Amino acid sequence: MPKPDIDEIDRKILAALQADAHMTTEKLSEIVGLSPSPCARRVRMLEAAGVIKAYVAVVDQVKVGLPISVFASIKLERQREEELDRFASAVMRWPEIVECYLMTGQRDYLLRIVVKDLEAYETFLKQKLTRLEGVASIESSFALGQIKNAQALPIPT
Known part of the structure; x- marks a missing residue:
C-alpha cells in the first residue's frame, strides 16, 4: 500500500x-x-489508510495487578524464515508478551513481558518460552521503575 x-x-x-x-x-x-x-x-x-490503526484505552498495569515488566532478549538457534515464523506465531498467542521486536545485533528478539510477580514470570518462562523449539538462549532483565511511557508518537507539525 x-x-x-x-x-x-x-x-x-x-x-x-x-x-x-x-x-x-x-x-x-x-x-x-x-x-x-x-x-x-x-x-x-x-x-x-491504516494511519490510525485502532482506538484503545491505556490501562495502568500496576492498578490491574501486573506490576512486573520483564525485558527478555531471545537468541534463536537459526534465523531461517521457518524459525522466525514459528517464534512470531507463539508470541502472538501469549498475552503476557505485550511487545516484541525483531532485532539486529547479538539477539534476535526483544520482548516486553508483563506479569503479576516473579513466580508468574518463572511459570511463563518454564511452561512457554523455554519449551519453544528453536530458542537457543534467553536473557531476562527486570524493570525497577518506569521513567517514561509515551503512547503518542512525536508527529512533526
Whole structure:
C-alpha cells in the first residue's frame, strides 16, 4: 500500500487524537480548524489508510495487578524464515508478551513481558518460552521503575 499523503491538518488531527481519542468530532474540528464534516471525513480517510490503526484505552498495569515488566532478549538457534515464523506465531498467542521486536545485533528478539510477580514470570518462562523449539538462549532483565511511557508518537507539525 502506498504511503498516504499526510498534510498539516492531518498531523494536527493525529496529534489531537493521540492526546485524547475520546474527544468528539466537534471538539476535534475546533482544535484543527475545520468544520465537523470535513474533519470527520479526514479521520475516516486516516483510518482507511491504516494511519490510525485502532482506538484503545491505556490501562495502568500496576492498578490491574501486573506490576512486573520483564525485558527478555531471545537468541534463536537459526534465523531461517521457518524459525522466525514459528517464534512470531507463539508470541502472538501469549498475552503476557505485550511487545516484541525483531532485532539486529547479538539477539534476535526483544520482548516486553508483563506479569503479576516473579513466580508468574518463572511459570511463563518454564511452561512457554523455554519449551519453544528453536530458542537457543534467553536473557531476562527486570524493570525497577518506569521513567517514561509515551503512547503518542512525536508527529512533526
